[in-house]
Amino acid sequence: xxxxxxxxxxxxxxxxxxxxxxxxxxxxxxxxxxxxxxxxxxxxxxxxxxxxxxxxxxxxxxxxxxxxxxxxxxxxxxxxxxxxxxxxxxxxxxxxxxxxxxxxxxxxxxxxxxxxxxxxxxxxxxxxxxxxxxxxxxxxxxxxxxxxxxxxxxxxxxxxxxxxxxxxxxxxxxxxxxxxxxxxxxxxxxxxxxxxxxxx
Amino acid sequence: xxxxxxxxxxxxxxxxxxxxxxxxxxxxxxxxxxxxxxxxxxxxxxxxxxxxxxxxxxxxxxxxxxxxxxxxxxxxxxxxxxxxxxxxxxxxxxxxxxxxxxxxxxxxxxxxxxxxxxxxxxxxxxxxxxxxxxxxxxxxxxxxxxxxxxxxxxxxxxxxxx
Numbered sequence: 001x002x003x004x005x006x007x008x009x010x011x012x013x014x015x016x017x018x019x020x021x022x023x024x025x026x027x028x029x030x031x032x033x034x035x036x037x038x039x040x041x042x043x044x045x046x047x048x049x050x051x052x053x054x055x056x057x058x059x060x061x062x063x064x065x066x067x068x069x070x071x072x073x074x075x076x077x078x079x080x081x082x083x084x085x086x087x088x089x090x091x092x093x094x095x096x097x098x099x100x101x102x103x104x105x106x107x108x109x110x111x112x113x114x115x116x117x118x119x120x121x122x123x124x125x126x127x128x129x130x131x132x133x134x135x136x137x138x139x140x141x142x143x144x145x146x147x148x149x150x151x152x153x154x155x156x157x158x159x160x161x162x163x164x165x166x167x168x169x170x171x172x173x174x175x176x177x178x179x180x181x182x183x184x185x186x187x188x189x190x191x192x193x194x195x196x197x198x199x200x
Numbered sequence: 201x202x203x204x205x206x207x208x209x210x211x212x213x214x215x216x217x218x219x220x221x222x223x224x225x226x227x228x229x230x231x232x233x234x235x236x237x238x239x240x241x242x243x244x245x246x247x248x249x250x251x252x253x254x255x256x257x258x259x260x261x262x263x264x265x266x267x268x269x270x271x272x273x274x275x276x277x278x279x280x281x282x283x284x285x286x287x288x289x290x291x292x293x294x295x296x297x298x299x300x301x302x303x304x305x306x307x308x309x310x311x312x313x314x315x316x317x318x319x320x321x322x323x324x325x326x327x328x329x330x331x332x333x334x335x336x337x338x339x340x341x342x343x344x345x346x347x348x349x350x351x352x353x354x355x356x357x358x359x360x361x362x
Contacts (some may be wrong), residue, residue: 003290003292003293004290004291004292004293005287005289005290005291006286006287006289006290006291006299006315006346007301007314008288008316009292009293009295009296010293010296010299010300010311010316011313011315011316012293012296013296013297013300014212014216014296014312014315014316015212015316016214017212017215017221017224018208018211018212019211019225023211023225024204024207024208026229027207027228027229028204028207028233030229030232030233030236031201031236045306056247056249069217111273113299143275192360
């Protein structure tokens with residue numbers, strides 16, 4: 001029997017071994033099938049992820065951004081109300097206020113929601129809501145003596161989009177900030193924000 | 201993924217471990233399925249696949265309880281011992297399979313690294329991620345076993361009835 005170097009003999013023996021054509025084809029097919037499956041799965045996962053993100057964005061940035069706007073307005077209004085800065089004009093006439101606050105881009109008006117309310121207009125001053133010039137009207141509840149602030153500013157659809165429109169039968173939205181409740185709505189082309197006690 | 205040359209190389213590795221054509225193919229196929237299932241990007245897929253093949257082979261051996269745990273004492277190891285000392289051994293051409301079969305699973309991998317890939321002791325230790333001393337002990341034990349089982353007292357590994 002022919003003898004040889006152990007290393008050489010083992011290597012020769014192992015290197016003689018090879019997969020048959022059918023075994024090779026089977027393993028190649030296995031890889032291709034899995035590749036296709038993985039590709040399809042990956043593609044569907046990617047599509048699902050994109051759809052999910054798109055829907056999430058619509059809800060999150062659509063609805064939530066409006067909620068954030070409401071909250072921002074409510075927070076600013078509540079802060080100004082608590083400060084109760086001196087009135088620039090003291091009058092019970094909304095027309096007088098409009099005539100006095102000449103820098104406004106709009107005419108302060110009465111809201112239909114407050115027509116029947118037992119509130120007396122005390123006066124007004126300039127202020128701003130979200131950087132837009134506004135009028136701050138002060139009201140006094142005849143029954144409770146509670147002082148309220150009614151903010152009015154010109155309604156700009158781009159700046160204040162998504163806020164409830166009375167003409168479309170939408171009800172005012174109420175947000176809470178600093179222990180106060182603030183009702184916000186749009187009426188007659190004016191954005192209104194009215195403070196009141198949170199538990200009323 | 202793997203081309204046909206890669207698959208042939210991996211099959212030979214699997215065969216070196218199992219010493220059986222069918223078992224080698226089964227081992228490779230199962231390992232390939234696992235690799236695909238892992239669905240990961242690796243820098244050296246063939247090397248990674250070899251690890252999967254080896255780990256799977258060891259798992260199979262454990263299931264069949266065919267691994268013998270041996271101590272790794274190096275006290276009887278000559279100071280100048282090296283993997284190259286295996287090259288002094290001569291063997292009959294038809295004994296390769298029997299020799300491989302006589303080795304423990306981890307010894308077969310060392311044999312593969314040495315005989316097929318041509319690694320030195322240090323390279324084998326790095327590849328197997330084991331201390332060089334451990335690898336040397338295994339080589340020394342492997343050599344001793346081959347001489348005891350297959351020689352007539354010389355360094356010639358001769359055919360004997362198993």
